[in-house]
Amino acid sequence: MRIIPIASGKGGVGKSMVAANLAVAFAQAGKRTILVDLDLGASNLHLVIGHQAPQLGIGTFLGDPRSDFAKVITDTDLPNLKFIPGDTEIPGTATLKVSQRQALVKRLLSLNADILILDLGAGTHQSILEFFLLSGQGIIVSAPTVTATLNAYVFLKNAVFRLMYTAFTKDSRAYAYLEKLRKEGSGLQRLYLPKMLEEIKNIDGKSYGKFKTHVDRLHPALIMNMAHDPKDADVALKIRRSCEVYLDLKIELLGVIYQDALQDISLASRMPVTIYKPQAVVSQSLYRIADKILQTDEDNFTLTDEEINETFQDAASEAEQDFESKLEYVEELMHSGALSQGDLIETVKTQQLEIMKLKKENNFLKYTLSKAMKQGFKP
Ligand SMILES: Nc1ncnc2c1ncn2[C@@H]1O[C@H](COP(=O)(O)OP(=O)(O)OP(=O)(O)O)[C@@H](O)[C@H]1O
Ligand SMILES: [Mg+2]
Numbered sequence: 001m002r003i004i005p006i007a008s009g010k011g012g013v014g015k016s017m018v019a020a021n022l023a024v025a026f027a028q029a030g031k032r033t034i035l036v037d038l039d040l041g042a043s044n045l046h047l048v049i050g051h052q053a054p055q056l057g058i059g060t061f062l063g064d065p066r067s068d069f070a071k072v073i074t075d076t077d078l079p080n081l082k083f084i085p086g087d088t089e090i091p092g093t094a095t096l097k098v099s100q101r102q103a104l105v106k107r108l109l110s111l112n113a114d115i116l117i118l119d120l121g122a123g124t125h126q127s128i129l130e131f132f133l134l135s136g137q138g139i140i141v142s143a144p145t146v147t148a149t150l151n152a153y154v155f156l157k158n159a160v161f162r163l164m165y166t167a168f169t170k171d172s173r174a175y176a177y178l179e180k181l182r183k184e185g186s187g188l189q190r191l192y193l194p195k196m197l198e199e200i201k202n203i204d205g206k207s208y209g210k211f212k213t214h215v216d217r218l219h220p221a222l223i224m225n226m227a228h229d230p231k232d233a234d235v236a237l238k239i240r241r242s243c244e245v246y247l248d249l250k251i252e253l254l255g256v257i258y259q260d261a262l263q264d265i266s267l268a269s270r271m272p273v274t275i276y277k278p279q280a281v282v283s284q285s286l287y288r289i290a291d292k293i294l295q296t297d298e299d300n301f302t303l304t305d306e307e308i309n310e311t312f313q314d315a316a317s318e319a320e321q322d323f324e325s326k327l328e329y330v331e332e333l334m335h336s337g338a339l340s341q342g343d344l345i346e347t348v349k350t351q352q353l354e355i356m357k358l359k360k361e362n363n364f365l366k367y368t369l370s371k372a373m374k375q376g377f378k379p
Contacts, residue, residue, distance in 0.1 A: 001109075002298045003116045003135035005038075009151030011122030013143045014225035015039075017263060018286070019119035020048040021274045025290030027081035031114040034073065036084040038131055039121035040096065043086025049076060050270035051083060059087025061107070062100050069107040082113070096127045105134065124158040132159055133166075136217040137301060139254065141225050142239065144232040153242045156220060160193065160247050163218070167211035174200045174207035193247055219301050221252045223289060224315075226259040230323050233316040240312065252303060252311040255289040256319035257282060258326060281325050288318065 006019045016039070023035040037045035037057070046054050056072045074083050096104075108116065120128050132138045132155075142152040168175035177200060201208040224236045236253045243249040258281060266276035274283045303311070333339035369377075 001111065001113055001116055002137070003118065004293070005118040005120055005132045005135055005138040006141060007120045007128065007132045007138060007155055008122060008141045008148070009124065009153075009155035010142070010148045013141050013148050014223075014257070015122075015141050016045050016048045016119050017267075017273075018139070018141050018223055018225065018257075018289075019117050020045060020272045021283070021286040022290050022293070023049070023081055023115075023117050024078060024272050024274045025287050026115050026117075026294070027078045029290070029294060030080060031294070032080050032082075032112075033115045033117065034082045034084060034111055034113045035117045036108065036119065037086030038118050040086050042121060045119050046083070046085050047270065048267065049083060049272055051076065051085070054085035057085035057087040058104065062087075062096075062104065065100065065103040073111075101127050101130060105130075109134075124155055126162070129159050129162040133162060133218075136219050137298070138218075138220050139223055140220050140251070141223045142236075143226040144224060144228070144235040149235055149239055152222070152239055153246075156243055156249060156251070157193070157247055159218070159220075160215060160249060163214045164211050167214050168204075168207045172207045173204040174211075177203060197248070215249070216302075218249065219252070219303070220249070221254045221293075221311075223254050223257065225257045227256045227319065228259060230256075230316065230319045232256060233312070233319045236315070237312060240308075250303070250305075250308055252308050253315040254292055254311070255285055255315050256322070257285045257289075258319075258322060281322050281329070284325075285318070285322055 004022070006015045006022075008015050016037075019035060023033050026033040035045065035049065037043045039045070040058060040062075043057065046052070051074070054074065056074075058072060061067055061069055061072050072084055074085065076083050108118075118131055118134070120131055138159075140152050140155060142148045164174075164178060168178065181196070197208070197211075200211075222236055222239060224232055227233075233253070233256050236256070240251055240253070243251050260273075260280070260282040262277055262280050262282055263273050266273040269276055273280065274286055277283055278287075330339065330344075334341070334344075
């Protein structure tokens with residue numbers, strides 16, 4: 001069974017949208033797919049796939065871990081797609097006890113399916129990282145904003161640290177070294193990882209070797225969602241470089257998905273966009289991503305540097321093509337009279353206002369930051 005966890009760091013960037021639509025695409029391709037809402041405490045995936053408010057969900061199971069897990073697996077309108085709802089009533093993933101998480105993971109791993117998609121919550125809580133690390137083939141969804149890209153990188157950095165803590169036993173010198181650094185006050189997150197790893201390799205080669213086996217299985221793939229123009233593919237390159245330089249981690253780019261009003265229209269109609277309008281540009285980019293995943297060999301996932309470069313080049317040229325298709329669509333709407341020049345002018349005006357507002361906020365933030373730096377704050 002192939003496990004595909006979907007994470008982001010920052011909330012609201014489209015994890016659930018991507019999870020639901022990939023699940024649809026896999027099911028339509030004949031794969032027995034189970035979509036799991038692991039955003040406990042803030043579950044809303046049932047809305048995205050047009051499922052009625054669930055009676056039973058993961059919370060039911062967590063409340064009584066000896067209960068029959070099969071009870072929480074529900075059918076959907078699509079033949080090959082099953083769904084496991086999360087829960088909004090329970091306090092959330094962050095408060096999961098280790099024993100609860102382990103019981104849940106055990107049930108998830110024993111499910112009978114071809115593909116298991118895990119829609120994770122936002123943030124970098126330990127449980128979220130553990131769910132993400134259940135597979136080496138997790139997906140990170142980001143938007144092209146500075147905060148979303150930073151959070152995508154921070155999520156991966158935390159995942160790498162989590163792997164270290166998993167690999168190092170408590171009595172090892174590597175663990176003692178990590179703890180010493182942590183207690184020294186600067187915080188592990190601020191340290192330069194490659195240098196730290198070099199040190200760990202020197203003082204405790206065995207623990208380092210264990211970590212290396214874990215981290216070598218980690219091949220995260222990025223999706224840049226809510227893009228505005230083809231240049232947003234370059235933002236993905238920045239995440240890639242940070243991961244390579246600071247984490248010694250290679251990531252590939254699965255694709256770029258444009259911001260599209262159709263997404264919220266389909267959400268309001270309680271349908272994944274791939275079902276609501278399969279031919280739309282946004283749906284086609286989701287299908288393309290699903291195809292790429294299905295074409296990769298799940299057991300032999302390591303890509304060479306050249307292949308990784310290719311994933312970025314392909315995604316960038318697909319983004320160019322999608323952009324053209326979107327422009328053609330606008331032209332068609334104008335020709336058919338469905339969109340007037342007045343509508344277009346209104347849209348541009350609104351966007352200009354939004355950009356001005358963002359610029360103002362940005363200036364204010366810069367001003368606050370420079371004031372704080374004068375008072376000794378170090379970013
Ligand atoms: N490409 C897109 N174009 C337009 N709207 C989008 C796109 N992707 C997602 N959205 C919208 O953005 C909102 C957030 O998406 P979604 O709920 O999938 O994000 P999320 O990362 O799962 O959020 P959370 O962290 O709260 O779980 C939703 O209203 C969704 O319809
Ligand atoms: Mg979500």
